[in-house]
Amino acid sequence: MIIDCHGHYTTAPQELTTFRDAQIAALKDPVQTPSRESLKISDDQIRDSLEKAQLKLQRERGSDVTIFSPRASTMAHHVGTEATSLEWTQICNDLIERVVGLYPKNFVGVCQLPQSPGATLAGSVKELERCAKMGFIGANLNPDPSGGHWTAAPLTDKYWYPMYEKLCELDMPAMVHVSSSCNHNFHATGAHYINADTTAFMQLIQGDLFRDFPNLRLIIPHGGGAVPYHWGRYRGLAQDMKRPPLGEHVMKNVFFDTCVYHQPGIDLLLKVIDVKNILFGSEMVGAVRGIDPTTGQFYDDTKRYIDNSSLSDADKHSIFEGNAYRVYPRLKARLAA
């Protein structure tokens, strides 16, 4: 079984975008506020949106199941109020639930959270509980709900603890995943995403989060940002700061995915980071959609890079399947259901 831990519903029907546009327009003109009931998407529209994209690519590339969440770039927690975010989040999560209902063998849900700059995490904790009841197996946690201005406390701050307590209680991991950037210095997927991955890792070195939450599991996507490439820097900084070695301090609880879009990058990731900390992911259909002219293959066909690596079959199996069951304990039951 090949489990892709990182996929978003980037191909949702246009009606979803139309609703969101109306919701945003209504922030200035409440008369335009769309009702939830006005958003109508049929099962056939959902099937059509997936058959041509994610399901087609699963078949072509040979993955079996995708751990699937709402489109990350449109979470846009910085838009509107906490109430705006809650309504939008519930709509997006309910749509993922419908996807999973239509294709229970191909998709398992991970939820978006109704975060909002300055708001407490109480609403997010509640939404996580609601989604757990629907069978979701994890959450995407945005370390920067301000969308590129980093106004929130670091991930190791007590501000985040209610979310970590609930994640541990539900035995769910979180993927640390930012959304779109409203800071024009940071391109969303090219800079903001990779910055956030790297920033989150450094925050974890500086703090003592896993002393307080020894069972908490965080996935840092996009191959861990710049971390594997600069592994010596992070080891050295931890040492200078009198922190324990990274293997004890952070890497019992942190996992990187394989959303790195070329063979040399994957080879470096596999060489530097322990196999037990790596989960197969592609983020298709997502950030980079084209074909690499030097290989003739899609950049985001990351299974190919793992297949072509020099890892043993047992190690490849850990990355493709085994590690996912450890990080997402609820996954096995979902697949057997």
Ligand SMILES: [Zn+2]
């Ligand atoms: Zn993503």
